[in-house]
Amino acid sequence: MNARTYRFFRILIGGLVLVSCALVFADIGRSLGVGQIRTILWPQFVPSLSALLTGGGWLATGCIAVILLTLVFGRVYCTMLCPLGVLMDFSAWLARRTGRKRKLPYRRGRPWLRSAMVAVCVIGLTAGTAVPLAFLDPFSLFGKITGGTLRPALGTANELLAATEWINPVKVSPVAWTTTGVALGLLLLVVLAAVFRGRWWCNTVCPVGAVLGLFSKHAWLRLQIADSACIGCSMCERVCPAQCIDFRNHTIDHSRCVMCLDCVTSCTRSGIHLKTRRLSGNASGANATLPKSPAVSGGARKAPASWPGHQAGAVNLKRRDILAGIVVLPTAALAGQQPEHAAHQHRRAVLPPGAGSLARFQNLCTACQLCVTNCPDQVLRPSITRHGLAGFLQPYQDFDVSFCSFNCSNCSQVCPTGAISPITVEERRLVRTGLVEFIPDLCIVKTEGTACGACNEHCPTQAVRMVPWKNNLTIPEIEPDLCIGCGGCEFICPVRPHRAIIVNGLPVHERAKPLDLGHENIVRDIEEDFPF
Amino acid sequence: MKFISRRRFIGGATAAVALISWRNPLFAAPGVEGDGSWDIVAVRNGEPVEMFETGIAALGGMSAFVKKGQSVVVKPNIAWDQPPEIPANTNPELVGAIVRHCLQAGASKVTVFDHTCHNWERSYKTSGIAAAVEAAGGVMVPGNFESAYREVEFPGAKTVTKALVHHEMLDCDVFINVPVLKHHGGTKLTVSMKNLMGCVWDRRFFHSNGLDQCIADLCFAPRKPDLNIIDAYRILRKNGPQGRAKEDGELAKYQMLGTDMVALDAAAARLFGKEPTDIGFIRIAAEMGAGEADLAKVKIHRITLDS
Numbered sequence: 158m159n160a161r162t163y164r165f166f167r168i169l170i171g172g173l174v175l176v177s178c179a180l181v182f183a184d185i186g187r188s189l190g191v192g193q194i195r196t197i198l199w200p201q202f203v204p205s206l207s208a209l210l211t212g213g214g215w216l217a218t219g220c221i222a223v224i225l226l227t228l229v230f231g232r233v234y235c236t237m238l239c240p241l242g243v244l245m246d247f248s249a250w251l252a253r254r255t256g257r258k259r260k261l262p263y264r265r266g267r268p269w270l271r272s273a274m275v276a277v278c279v280i281g282l283t284a285g286t287a288v289p290l291a292f293l294d295p296f297s298l299f300g301k302i303t304g305g306t307l308r309p310a311l312g313t314a315n316e317l318l319a320a321t322e323w324i325n326p327v328k329v330s331p332v333a334w335t336t337t338g339v340a341l342g343l344l345l346l347v348v349l350a351a352v353f354r355g356r357w358w359c360n361t362v363c364p365v366g367a368v369l370g371l372f373s374k375h376a377w378l379r380l381q382i383a384d385s386a387c388i389g390c391s392m393c394e395r396v397c398p399a400q401c402i403d404f405r406n407h408t409i410d411h412s413r414c415v416m417c418l419d420c421v422t423s424c425t426r427s428g429i430h431l432k433t434r435r436l437s438g439n440a441s442g443a444n445a446t447l448p449k450s451p452a453v454s455g456g457a458r459k460a461p462a463s464w465p466g467h468q469a470g471a472v473n474l475k476r477r478d479i480l481a482g483i484v485v486l487p488t489a490a491l492a493g494q495q496p497e498h499a500a501h502q503h504r505r506a507v508l509p510p511g512a513g514s515l516a517r518f519q520n521l522c523t524a525c526q527l528c529v530t531n532c533p534d535q536v537l538r539p540s541i542t543r544h545g546l547a548g549f550l551q552p553y554q555d556f557d558v559s560f561c562s563f564n565c566s567n568c569s570q571v572c573p574t575g576a577i578s579p580i581t582v583e584e585r586r587l588v589r590t591g592l593v594e595f596i597p598d599l600c601i602v603k604t605e606g607t608a609c610g611a612c613n614e615h616c617p618t619q620a621v622r623m624v625p626w627k628n629n630l631t632i633p634e635i636e637p638d639l640c641i642g643c644g645g646c647e648f649i650c651p652v653r654p655h656r657a658i659i660v661n662g663l664p665v666h667e668r669a670k671p672l673d674l675g676h677e678n679i680v681r682d683i684e685e686d687f688p689f
Numbered sequence: 690m691k692f693i694s695r696r697r698f699i700g701g702a703t704a705a706v707a708l709i710s711w712r713n714p715l716f717a718a719p720g721v722e723g724d725g726s727w728d729i730v731a732v733r734n735g736e737p738v739e740m741f742e743t744g745i746a747a748l749g750g751m752s753a754f755v756k757k758g759q760s761v762v763v764k765p766n767i768a769w770d771q772p773p774e775i776p777a778n779t780n781p782e783l784v785g786a787i788v789r790h791c792l793q794a795g796a797s798k799v800t801v802f803d804h805t806c807h808n809w810e811r812s813y814k815t816s817g818i819a820a821a822v823e824a825a826g827g828v829m830v831p832g833n834f835e836s837a838y839r840e841v842e843f844p845g846a847k848t849v850t851k852a853l854v855h856h857e858m859l860d861c862d863v864f865i866n867v868p869v870l871k872h873h874g875g876t877k878l879t880v881s882m883k884n885l886m887g888c889v890w891d892r893r894f895f896h897s898n899g900l901d902q903c904i905a906d907l908c909f910a911p912r913k914p915d916l917n918i919i920d921a922y923r924i925l926r927k928n929g930p931q932g933r934a935k936e937d938g939e940l941a942k943y944q945m946l947g948t949d950m951v952a953l954d955a956a957a958a959r960l961f962g963k964e965p966t967d968i969g970f971i972r973i974a975a976e977m978g979a980g981e982a983d984l985a986k987v988k989i990h991r992i993t994l995d996s
Contacts, residue, residue, distance in 0.1 A: 319836060326834040534808050562808055564770050564815070607899040608969060610875020611892075615806060619928050623874035629967065631874060649806075651897035675934030678774065678923055681941040683734055687991045689959035689984050 160421035167236060167417065171243040174200075178240035178296075182303035182530055185311050185329050191570045194531070200238045202365045203294040204573030207521060211575030227369045231376040234369055235359055235415040241295035242359060242415065245351035249398060252352040260395040261355045263403045266410050271360065271367035278364050285520050286547045287576075293364050296573075297523035298343055301550060304526030304539075305332065305340025330535035330558050336550065355398030360413040370412035378431050380414060380421070382407040386428025393420035393429055505662035506543035506553035507591040507642055510561065511569035511577040514665040515544075521576035524550035528568035528577060534559045536644065537568060554590070556644035556660060561590070563617035563643060586617075589667040591642025591660040593620060595635050599657035602632045612658045615645030618672055621658065633658065638670040727990040728981070729947040729956055735994035737783040737922045740944040744918070745790060747990055748946055754916050757795030759862035763787050763827070765920075766869050766884050767803035767818050768930065770811045775932040776923035778816040779869045783920050783944075785821030787867060792826050799825075800857050803887040804832035806931075830857060838890040846906035847977070848898050853890035859912050866914035866950070870921040870943075870957045872929030876900055878961060878968050879930050880954040881917045882907050901969030908950060908979035917953050919945040921960055951980025952987045959984065 177197045181189060189197075195216060198204055205219030223234050235242045253259070274293060281289035291297050312329030319326035350358045359366040373379075382393070384407050394404040397420050401413035421429045505515075509528060512518040529537045529552050536559035539550040552568075554561055566585040569577045580588065601609040612621045612633055620639035623631035633646075642660050650656040730747040732740040745751055755761055765779035773781055784801065791799045801822045805812040809831055813819040819829050831837070838853035858864055868884030875896075876883065885907040886892055895903040921943035928937045943960055947953050951974045955965035965971045965982045975982035 316836070319834065325831060326836060328833070533811065562770065562811065564811065565808075601897055605897075605899065608875045608901050609896045610873065610900075611896045613874035614930055617931065617933070619933055622928075629969075631877075649893070649896075651893035653897075673934060675775075675936040677935055678776075678938040678940040679926070679936060681924075681939050683942070683993075687731060687733070687989075688962075689731070689956040689989065 160418045163418050164422065167233075170237045171246065174238055175240050175243040175247070178299060179303050179307060182300050182526060183307040183311050184530055185308060185315060186327050187531060187533060191567070194527070194571050195573075198573045200234070201296045201573065202234065202239075202369075203290065203296050203523065204525070207523070207574035207576075211521065211578070214579075216573065223369070224372055227372040227376060229377045231373040231379055231411065231414060231416045232366070232369050233416045235356070235366060236417045239295050239359075239365070240299040241347065242356070244299065245347060245356065245358065246398070246417070248348040249351040249355060259353065261397060261400050263394050263397075264400045266401070266413055267361055268412075271364075271370065274362055275364045275367045282520060285516060287520055287523050287574075288547055288549065290364070291523040291525075291550070293362060294523050295359075295363055295365055297525040298347070300525035300527060302340045302344045302347070304530060305336045305338075306344065308332065308526075308530060309337060328535045328559075330529070330532070330538050330555070333539070333541055335541045336539050339550065351398075355400060356413075356415055357400070359415060360399055360401070366413075366415075373414065373416075374412045375434075376411060377434055379411050379434065380409050380416075380418075381430055381432045382409065383428045383430065386424075386426040388426055390425065392423040392425065396420060396423040505591075505664065506540060507556075507561075507644060507660060507662040508666070509537060509552055509554065509568045509577050510566065510585045510588040510590050510641075510666070511572070511580045512590070512666065513578060515662075516664075518576050519544070519547050519551065521574050522548075522551045523574055523576075524552075525573065526550070526552075527571050527573060528552050531567055531571045533565055533567055534562050536561050553662075554644055556647040558648075560615065560644040560648040561642075563641070586641065587669050587671055589641050589663060589669045591640075591644070591662045592637060593635055593640045593642070593646060593658060593660050595621070595633055595658050596655075597632070597657070599652050599655055600632065601652060601657070602626060602630055604652075606630070609651070611649040611651060612646035615649045617641070617643060617645065618669070621646050639672070641669045726988070727947070728949055728952055728988045729945055730990045730992070731943065731945045731956065732992045732994065733943045734996050735942060735944075737780045737920065737944070738786040739994065740922070740942070741783055741786050741918065741946075742790075743992055743994060744944055744946040747992065748916075751790040751794040754865070755791050755794040755796050755863050758797050759795070760860075761791045761796045761799045761863045761865065762857050762861040763791070763799060763801045763822075763865045763867055764858065764884065764888060764914075765801065765803060765818060765867040766871075766879075766887065767809075767812050767816050768806040768887060769932070770807040770815045771932055772815055773817050773923070774935050774938065776869055776925045776938045777871065777930060777932040778812070778818065779867050779920045780922050781817030781821040783918070783922070784818050784867060785825040785827075787865060787918065788822050788825035788827035791863075791865075796863070799827040800830055800861070801827050802830045802832040802855065802857055804855065804889065804892075805887075809833045832887065835890055841911050843906055843909045843911065845977070846909035848902045849895070849906035849909075852894070852910075854910065854912070855888045855890075858888045861912075863915050864912055866917045868917070868919055869923075869925070870919055870941075870961060871925035871932075872927050872937075872961075874929065876904065876968070876970060878954070878958055878963065880919060880957040881914070881950040882954055882970055882974060885910065885914075901973055904970035905974035905977060905979065908974050908977070914950065915948070917945075917947055917950055919943075919953055919957055921945065921957065924961065926961075949980040949987070951975050951982050952984070955982045955984055956987075956989070 199219040202220050209217035278290040309332040318324050391404050394402045399413045401410035536554045537552040538555045540548050540553045543553045566580050566582050569580045610623050613623045618639040620636050621633050624634045626632040644660045646658045647660050650658045730744045732744045765784045767778050769777040771777040788799045839856050841854050842851045843849050868881045871879045873879040882904050921941050924939045924941045925932050926939045954971050958965045958968050
């Protein structure tokens, strides 16, 4: 296979990954099944590694496969399987097509910085928070970006099109401006990084890039510059998005190379080849004995002066723009944040069923937004302030918008990290995520003296039941043992601004009293006469 | 690709034969069985489809309500994600049979919807109603999106003087209300009047502004049901309106058809073991002159099928 064929497959596979991952996170019609979602997620490194660490399963084999792949072919993961990497390549390509061509000179690697990024993630996880990982893992970042931009955009498009009755409307939980602001900020950051610095992100910030770099250093197949062929034209160095080719010394930093093979196609002398480790060792040994052509050394001397882009000053303004973007957008978004209804009434927000406990959940959830997109009831929303700083953008159940179904455990099935551990519908019915609290003095029955019972209507377990009260009326009564914290009562309670019945999240989920769902209907004896 | 099950085929064939055979005496001897002069036709001791076909024949057949080319909306109760054995929703076989009869009477289109309480896709499916309606040739439309609702006035109503109402209900030629008789924690009962809450967008308004009065006000909606068919094949005796266990359901094998919602709800209350005057919305609706709650003044045709 030559480099052009490789390029074709690289773009094809990368494109498929980008589109399928975007679909997973913006699938407002929930057309994908759990099996399809898990297939698309399988090769994603961090979710798979997390699945491996939280109990395994089929999804857990993905990260092992990626490591093996890296040990053989280098970081092809970064160039084909990482949706954020493909997005960066795509934006850089688009910028090259529309704007002036930017040259990316060789830069020395910053292994200490890369290690520090991995260390921050590990320290965070050890300390019980997944927040650093949530904002460094490329898959979760891609989820946050798509979930905060494409998903609400599609939701709005659906609303407009549904009004014309061409298509059926779908329910999309409201997306807070903060969520969209953070997503836009991250998108801007990633796109600018790609446009100005190629794979800078992947080789400086990304912990997956750092980890895979350790393996790709020892990859069986790797790129090699043939000393004999090199005329010192510097083309390979200019096109390398990873800035890892030093054409003067004929070296490639394989820990940073993402195997795009752009250098191979750029080389007019066909001097860059994929070699197996043993062969490459021989080749360089053989080449070393050959005398260098004068053109090589001449090119190497002249080159630096001809690259204005190489000077730090030219980049500085852009870097400032990037930083400004990072700071301004989320801040503006935070300032414009909508107040969350009824929120002040709660002691604690409710986690999805299967989360187990707040401590466990916050240690595992990378806030990728997959459960938010896929919740059939659209009750899950990314938290801005409800989970506190440590739970930024992690999902909570918003009973202003909807409530959690008694017959659904979808979020637990799609969660790629195991933060919401997979449970069956039967198990879900016994998980108490929150506990009901009734405030009689606010209840319609008491304040207005009229019938209501909306909370009882929506309670699947009769943890809220109606008991006789004054004037032939009935009033709610709570049986906490039966409550599963689904929030149906709070969602439907018509009292405003404060509700008469609320569900407080439990920091540690409990087991609700099992219900006998019964066997048969009672059979009525047919009366002698009609009762009317 | 959907196959018609043997049961459905036999059911359909029986229905077709029954319809033809019932139409003949209608023309041969008017004023005997199907003269349509009853306020309520009550049928008992049969299967849902069987009781419906007997009942509708006694009212003159579906062609007495649906003319050729008319659009029909059938509004069952599909509020909950519950299977037919926990009778929180209208019986699916009954809904399917109604759709079939409407199309046989020449309806141009039969649409079925409800503003569900649970997730609408799941409720439509679990209730068995979506499958039954589609097999019969009807169309299911969602009722859970505000864009489908239009504000209309309720002339004569007391509290609900105007409300957002589903456009399918407002725009159809024939509107058929098909509630299921259930216990309700707040209003004690839910029957035909309360079933119309599934055509309204803002239900919280009803709950916070005197639920019984608001339900009675539904009798003054600009679009009234042309026919009400109360499914009491299975009755939800307790833990209503959602139900929790199969034991909450009673296999009662009753069905009531008619146009007066107040009279029908009063009869249903008796069937449930309650006095109509004890049910707030029935009492209020009767006082407002929406219908006759005094069953002594209602012409009831009572039919007991041989089992």
